[in-house]
Amino acid sequence: MSGNKVTLASLAKLAGVSTSTASRALNNNPLIKQETREKIQKLAKDHNFSLNAAASRLRLQKTNVIAVIINLEKETEQSIDDPFLLKVVSDINLAVNKQGYELLLSNSYMAGDDWHGYFISGRRADGLIVVGQGKQQQKIERAAIQGTPLVVWGDPKTQSNYPIVGSDNFLGGKTATEHLLNKGASKLLFLGEPAHAELGERYRGFLAALETAHHAKAELVRIDITSDAAYGIINQKLRESGLTFDGIFACSDMVALGAMKALKERYVSVPNDVRIVGFDNIAMADISHPSLSTIAQNTKVAAELLVQKLLQQLAGESPQSEQVDITLIQRQSS
Amino acid sequence: MSGNKVTLASLAKLAGVSTSTASRALNNNPLIKQETREKIQKLAKDHNFSLNAAASRLRLQKTNVIAVIINLEKETEQSIDDPFLLKVVSDINLAVNKQGYELLLSNSYMAGDDWHGYFISGRRADGLIVVGQGKQQQKIERAAIQGTPLVVWGDPKTQSNYPIVGSDNFLGGKTATEHLLNKGASKLLFLGEPAHAELGERYRGFLAALETAHHAKAELVRIDITSDAAYGIINQKLRESGLTFDGIFACSDMVALGAMKALKERYVSVPNDVRIVGFDNIAMADISHPSLSTIAQNTKVAAELLVQKLLQQLAGESPQSEQVDITLIQRQSS
DNA sequence: GTGAAAGCGCTAACAT
DNA sequence: ATGTTAGCGCTTTCAC
Numbered sequence: 239m240s241g242n243k244v245t246l247a248s249l250a251k252l253a254g255v256s257t258s259t260a261s262r263a264l265n266n267n268p269l270i271k272q273e274t275r276e277k278i279q280k281l282a283k284d285h286n287f288s289l290n291a292a293a294s295r296l297r298l299q300k301t302n303v304i305a306v307i308i309n310l311e312k313e314t315e316q317s318i319d320d321p322f323l324l325k326v327v328s329d330i331n332l333a334v335n336k337q338g339y340e341l342l343l344s345n346s347y348m349a350g351d352d353w354h355g356y357f358i359s360g361r362r363a364d365g366l367i368v369v370g371q372g373k374q375q376q377k378i379e380r381a382a383i384q385g386t387p388l389v390v391w392g393d394p395k396t397q398s399n400y401p402i403v404g405s406d407n408f409l410g411g412k413t414a415t416e417h418l419l420n421k422g423a424s425k426l427l428f429l430g431e432p433a434h435a436e437l438g439e440r441y442r443g444f445l446a447a448l449e450t451a452h453h454a455k456a457e458l459v460r461i462d463i464t465s466d467a468a469y470g471i472i473n474q475k476l477r478e479s480g481l482t483f484d485g486i487f488a489c490s491d492m493v494a495l496g497a498m499k500a501l502k503e504r505y506v507s508v509p510n511d512v513r514i515v516g517f518d519n520i521a522m523a524d525i526s527h528p529s530l531s532t533i534a535q536n537t538k539v540a541a542e543l544l545v546q547k548l549l550q551q552l553a554g555e556s557p558q559s560e561q562v563d564i565t566l567i568q569r570q571s572s
Numbered sequence: 573m574s575g576n577k578v579t580l581a582s583l584a585k586l587a588g589v590s591t592s593t594a595s596r597a598l599n600n601n602p603l604i605k606q607e608t609r610e611k612i613q614k615l616a617k618d619h620n621f622s623l624n625a626a627a628s629r630l631r632l633q634k635t636n637v638i639a640v641i642i643n644l645e646k647e648t649e650q651s652i653d654d655p656f657l658l659k660v661v662s663d664i665n666l667a668v669n670k671q672g673y674e675l676l677l678s679n680s681y682m683a684g685d686d687w688h689g690y691f692i693s694g695r696r697a698d699g700l701i702v703v704g705q706g707k708q709q710q711k712i713e714r715a716a717i718q719g720t721p722l723v724v725w726g727d728p729k730t731q732s733n734y735p736i737v738g739s740d741n742f743l744g745g746k747t748a749t750e751h752l753l754n755k756g757a758s759k760l761l762f763l764g765e766p767a768h769a770e771l772g773e774r775y776r777g778f779l780a781a782l783e784t785a786h787h788a789k790a791e792l793v794r795i796d797i798t799s800d801a802a803y804g805i806i807n808q809k810l811r812e813s814g815l816t817f818d819g820i821f822a823c824s825d826m827v828a829l830g831a832m833k834a835l836k837e838r839y840v841s842v843p844n845d846v847r848i849v850g851f852d853n854i855a856m857a858d859i860s861h862p863s864l865s866t867i868a869q870n871t872k873v874a875a876e877l878l879v880q881k882l883l884q885q886l887a888g889e890s891p892q893s894e895q896v897d898i899t900l901i902q903r904q905s906s
Numbered sequence: 907g908t909g910a911a912a913g914c915g916c917t918a919a920c921a922t
Numbered sequence: 923a924t925g926t927t928a929g930c931g932c933t934t935t936c937a938c
Contacts, residue, residue: 244693245915256925261917271923286686286718288694292629293915296930301626306677321855324658335682340696343640343677348669352620359578360622361931362674384620465859495859502861521655522856525799525829527836579931590909595933605907627931630914695915909938914931921926 244287252285253278264289295361304334304548305342305363307349309372320492322518322535326369326391329541337545339364346374353377354384365389365548371396371435387551389544393435394559401551402559403543407436410533410564411443414487414515417531419447421572423485423513424454429468429497430489431460437489440517444487463489465496472500484512491516491523491532498526498571513572528570536562578621586619587612598623629695638668638882639676639697641683643706654826656852656869660703660725663875671879673698680708687711688718699723699882705730705769721885723878727769728893735885736893737877741770744867744898745777748821748849751865753781755906757819757847758788763802763831764823765794771823774851778821797823799830806834818846825850825857825866832860832905847906862904870896 250260255274262270263278281287295301306327327343334341342363349356357363365387368378382388382400390402418426426448432441441458448456459475461467468488475482488494494516498508506512508528516523519534540562547557584594589608596604597612615621629635640661661677668675676697683690691697699721702712716722716734724736752760760782766775775792782790795801802822809816822828828850832842840846842862850857853868874896881891 246917247915257915258917258926259924262924265917269923274923286689286693288686288689290630290693290695290915292626292635292695293930294917295626296624296630296914296932297916297918299930303676321655321658324655324662328658331677331679335679340682341677342637343665343675345665345669347666348674352622355620355622359620359624361624361626465855469859492855492859495856499859499861499863521799521826522829525803525826525833526860527833529833580933581931591932592910592934593908596908599933603907608907624931627914628933630916630930631932631934633914907938910936912933912935914933916930917928919926919928922924 244285246289249278249282249285249287253281299361301361301364302339303342303363304339304365304367304545305344305349305357306330306334306367306369307344307346307353309368309370309374310345320490321520321522322490322492322537323369325520326537326541329537330367330369330544332538333541333545334367336542337549339545346377351377351380353381354386358384358386364552367391367544367548371402387548389548389551391540391544393439394561395439396435396559398559401547401557403540403547403562404436405533405535405540405564406561407439407564408443408446410517410535411440411487412447413443413564413566414440414517414533415444415447417566417568417572418485418487418513418515419451419454421485421509421513424451425483426454426456426485426487427483428456428458428487428489429461429471429493431463432458434463437463440487440489457483461493463493465492465499468493468496469500472497473504476500476504476506481506481511486512486514488514488516491518491520491530494530494532494571495522495526498528498530509570509572515566515572519567523567523569526571531569531572532567534565534567536564539563578619580621580623583612583616583619583621587615633695635695635698636673637676637697638673638699638701638879639678639683639691640664640668640701640703641678641680641687643680643702643704643708654824655854655856656824656826657703659854660871660875663871664701664703664878666872667875667879668701670876671883673879680711685711685714687715688720692718692720698886701725701878701882705736721882723882723885725874725878727773728895729773730769730893732893735881735891737874737881737896738770739867739869739874739898740895741773741898742777742780744851744869745774745821746781747777747898747900748774748851748867749778749781751900751902751906752819752821752847752849753785753788755819755843755847758785759817760788760790760819760821761817762790762792762821762823763795763805763827765797766792768797771797774821774823791817795827797827799826799833802827802830803834806831807838810834810838810840815840815845820846820848822848822850825852825854825864828864828866828905829856829860832862832864843904843906849900849906853901857901857903860905865903865906866901868899868901870898873897
């Protein structure tokens with residue numbers, strides 16, 4: 239309950255200097271003599287003084303805050319449970335902090351429709367990072383048109399008036415599929431929903447890999463991007479038609495693991511009877527048994543790129559979309 | 573790039589009223605005539621106007637922001653990858669928003685040592701939610717003493733001068749262990765680190781359940797709370813001493829899954845040879861094969877309690893610590 | 907039911 | 923190298 243009422247002015251008086259000197263000292267302005275600076279900084283520390291962020295934000299017209307909006311597919315307000323999405327947020331948090339910014343975690347619920355108004359005009363943040371293109375492309379578009387500094391995690395190949403950072407999904411799909419073919423699979427399944435931008439690219443890569451493999455067959459199995467859906471459809475396929483495939487490229491690790499569960503329950507051997515490759519390289523990929531081969535996305539690099547491109551916009555530049563490399567991680571499932 | 577310069581004053585002028593009227597209208601102050609209010613609110617919407625949060629925070633001495641600090645065990649600044657921790661944050665986010673507050677996501681890196689100074693005096697947030705008791709108990713303690721509105725996710729039985737919300741870990745450990753015994757296990761392993769407050773309670777529950785089971789044997793296996801550590805130790809045990817146990821209570825699902833992998837690799841049947849129960853009920857518990865029995869924590873309820881108790885503090889009350897019920901979820905692994 | 911005016915705490919242009 | 927001062931945009935007391 240101590241000294242909550244310390245202000246810059248009172249601190250300055252204590253130090254016997256003006257508020258401007260105190261302000262400059264605390265902001266490490268080189269104009270101030272080293273000795274004065276140290277004295278004032280020590281005084282501030284002794285009194286547990288911190289500059290009032292609200293006041294300096296008002297004065298500077300700058301918040302030093304970056305808002306992160308998680309763009310859920312589902313309209314319902316649920317908590318997130320895809321570990322990958324959360325990994326992305328966590329890496330963004332680190333990258334944001336590294337640049338001296340703070341992270342306001344948001345979602346469509348709080349921000350409403352007018353992102354520019356709410357975040358930028360409302361001086362809640364200097365810029366936005368949107369995770370997932372989702373259903374709200376109009377909201378993003380609109381904010382961008384209004385001049386919101388804005389970057390998106392998604393499919394970098396999508397045409398847009400804002401920079402998108404994401405993995406080379408096409409290459410990821412192609413690499414995964416070629417790997418399945420090399421391992422001897424010839425009747426392949428794609429598990430996912432190509433209507434989703436990133437997954438569409440993965441599917442294109444899947445098809446591209448198959449073009450040169452004339453003996454191979456492929457089937458697109460459209461499902462929700464959940465392990466439950468994958469479990470359900472594989473179960474159903476096995477029940478109704480038996481084992482008509484010998485390789486699966488799943489659009490995410492969660493989907494792959496769901497499929498794997500169905501196979502194991504029906505005593506289909508992975509990888510002998512069916513090879514599986516996932517996408518994301520979540521922690522569970524390594525712990526599942528058999529462990530899951532997958533395409534790893536480099537979320538750390540991507541997060542740093544997102545932040546960097548946002549800061550470039552704040553500096554008046556116009557950065558472009560950018561792809562991040564993927565890596566095939568081979569484990570037991572293939 | 574449009575109308576970034578709309579202020580309350582300019583809006584008021586447009587509407588032909590004073591700034592006070594405009595302010596009251598936008599804040600739904602009942603003093604204002606319905607008609608005036610609607611006119612001004614419509615005007616604001618048309619001009620994409622939002623009140624400048626920095627200015628009103630300065631004026632009101634209130635931010636409407638709650639900071640969430642993730643208290644990692646490890647000192648190194650890594651990204652989080654326990655899905656459970658992230659589930660908690662996600663649920664807190666929802667609960668915070670529900671109360672009309674925003675969420676500032678933070679970590680020890682940004683906040684430094686002086687949490688009260690940084691967040692409260694610095695007017696970055698009105699209160700703190702700390703996730704995990706971790707190593708920084710002094711920081712928490714200190715902030716609390718300085719009068720920081722503060723709640724902690726952790727072990728509610730820990731003595732403290734701030735409210736702690738968390739699961740009934742003792743009951744969880746006891747329930748899990750009784751379940752293992754009922755299922756016929758008599759040589760039990762506890763996998764975890766009881767020095768950690770929450771896990772210590774789970775271990776106490778483990779021991780309590782064994783007290784009435786005179787025929788049963790128990791062993792404490794201290795390990796890092798990671799699936800890798802669990803995998804490693806179980807592997808080592810099997811290699812060195814063979815199968816000397818028939819039941820495992822793992823302190824988290826990730827740990828349980830790591831142990832399960834080691835067992836499966838060595839063809840130990842789960843649940844026939846060894847029964848396993850985890851803790852947390854992460855998504856993977858349901859997808860693993862065999863699926864994992866576990867103690868589910870009610871993160872949604874806990875998150876709402878955390879926020880509620882924080883708001884109570886803001887209102888001058890002194891809420892107490894509180895336990896949240898747990899549920900045994902039986903699946904194939906037992 | 908509405909308006910005038912003060913002031914929240916800070917920063918920076920301008921002065922010295 | 924440091925001080926004086928205006929003003930960022932809002933809310934609310936006090937007056938009518």
